[in-house]
Amino acid sequence: xxxxxxxxxxxxxxxxxxxxxxxxxxxxxxxxxxxxxxxxxxxxxxxxxxxxxxxxxxxxxxxxxxxxxxxxxxxxxxxxxxxxxxxxxxxxxxxxxxxxxxxxxxxxxxxxxxx
Ligand code: 5GP
Numbered sequence: 001x002x003x004x005x006x007x008x009x010x011x012x013x014x015x016x017x018x019x020x021x022x023x024x025x026x027x028x029x030x031x032x033x034x035x036x037x038x039x040x041x042x043x044x045x046x047x048x049x050x051x052x053x054x055x056x057x058x059x060x061x062x063x064x065x066x067x068x069x070x071x072x073x074x075x076x077x078x079x080x081x082x083x084x085x086x087x088x089x090x091x092x093x094x095x096x097x098x099x100x101x102x103x104x105x106x107x108x109x110x111x112x113x114x115x
Pocket of ligand 1: 094
């Protein structure tokens with residue numbers, strides 16, 4: 001589970017289009033964008049899925065992920081029109097990379113329900 005492709009991006013072992021970085025958080029463009037703006041926001045620490053999160057232990061970190069989403073949405077000019085934040089969890093959630101990440105999608109109108 002650990003040491004996914006996202007760890008390699010954090011360690012600069014493989015390239016990514018990084019758009020935001022703090023001590024605890026990294027954000028970069030999704031390699032297969034599903035919207036005009038599609039950014040992945042990740043904690044630098046290795047947490048596989050949402051299931052390993054708890055509000056008591058990770059509340060501050062989750063807040064940092066949301067802060068990143070708001071800053072990046074402003075950067076890309078999509079804040080006012082709105083955007084979507086997605087965290088896929090596990091097989092049925094459609095998770096492919098087992099390093100916690102939040103998708104920031106914007107720049108077009110989203111459909112509901114998702115596929
Ligand atoms: P998940 O399906 O796990 O929620 O999302 C994983 C996302 O990571 C996918 O949208 C996929 O396109 C993206 N992704 C997978 N490998 C790489 C990579 O090497 N670089 C970048 N920038 N994105 C990746």
